Amino acid sequence: MTDKPDIVVQLVHIEGPLKGEIQEFLEPEISIGRHSSCHVQFPKDLAIISRKHARIIREGNRFKLTDQSTNGTFLNGKRVTEAYLKSGDVLIFAEGGPKASFLTRIEEGVQAFEKVTQPSAPGKPEMEPAKEIPPTAPGPEPGAEPRVSEKKVQVPLVIQYGPTLRSFREVPVTIGKNPNCDFSLDHPQILDRHAQLFFDQDQYWVKDLTGRSLISINGRPVGIQAPLNPDSLLSLSPEGPTFRFLGEGRLAEHEEPAPND
8 A cells, every 4th residue: 555645735825915925735734714723824904814714625635625714715716615626726715815826746846845945964065166157247248148057956946927836846947938938928028038047056046048138136137147045036127027036946926016196
């Protein structure tokens, strides 16, 4: 008899007070609501959310969503009482309420994250001698072809953009409008091959492939490439899209609040 595989549930919060957070659970049951005992706890003053609003229960290798609320739980826009979930589903807790993407992955992904988050062993081998990595160097001339890192490293990368959530177990990952890119992004400001995310010197980096210095971190152009630090804002162009780097290889879409009239 084989044991049940360990499956990690990820909830990527797209809208609401937890927006930008990515929560991971291994528990067989995940409770959602305003009550202090809930695994996913919303603010007590968010009245549209019930104290115990919904549960996600593991049944074998499937996960069932059960609504317990007054104002309802919606799966991909449709109100449900009970429903089985699949990776990529979008959950809304109460009409107009918080929104999250649902993703599952086997424990291999957790082990990969642990490789990044655990302190490095004192005697680990050094990476190849430092290459030229000028994070604050001036951008290349228009039309210049920046070098692309071909070194493959098995580390996790999770990108959330709108309702889309993609997980990778190896970098580099190329972002662009071209469907052949690892993460294809349909946005008016995105070029065919726009950016590359890679891992070097124990951290994640972004490389500008545009040749126009379009990519910035916290408002500063990255030049050719620059490291990503936790909580930094990565803008792929002056007009967006923008992502917040949450650390541990996680990028979540960031939307600036609308200006008050």
